[in-house]
Amino acid sequence: MTSKPKSENSRAVELLRRLIDARESEIGCDACSEQMDRLAELMLNGAELDDALHVVRNHVSCCRGCQAEFDALIAILKMESPPERFDFGGTRR
Numbered sequence: 426m427t428s429k430p431k432s433e434n435s436r437a438v439e440l441l442r443r444l445i446d447a448r449e450s451e452i453g454c455d456a457c458s459e460q461m462d463r464l465a466e467l468m469l470n471g472a473e474l475d476d477a478l479h480v481v482r483n484h485v486s487c488c489r490g491c492q493a494e495f496d497a498l499i500a501i502l503k504m505e506s507p508p509e510r511f512d513f514g515g516t517r518r
Contacts, residue, residue, distance in 0.1 A: 457484045457491050465498045469506075 460481045467474060474482065485495045 452480055452484050454484075454488060454491055457481050457488070458494065461485070461491070461495055461498060465495065465502055469499065469502055 460478065464474070464478050464481045464485070467478065468482075485491045
């Protein structure tokens with residue numbers, strides 16, 4: 426019997442720990458995608474997130490595919506928002 430290198434064993438242990446620690450409140454990619462637009466808009470506006478959106482945010486932070494989709498959505502929303510206008514105290518002509 427050959428023993429696995431320590432790094433492979435530690436990766437396996439970490440994977441098992443994550444599986445055991447998985448909570449029922451965690452969601453999959455489909456459910457995340459359904460709520461992602463709400464999350465993006467609230468985060469861009471600096472609003473408080475409810476518990477359901479915290480679950481979505483946690484999924485996005487752990488899932489590379491959803492992270493890429495979220496980053497693209499944020500970029501689009503930023504492009505669609507009107508530019509900030511500064512009031513310099515004068516009148517416009």
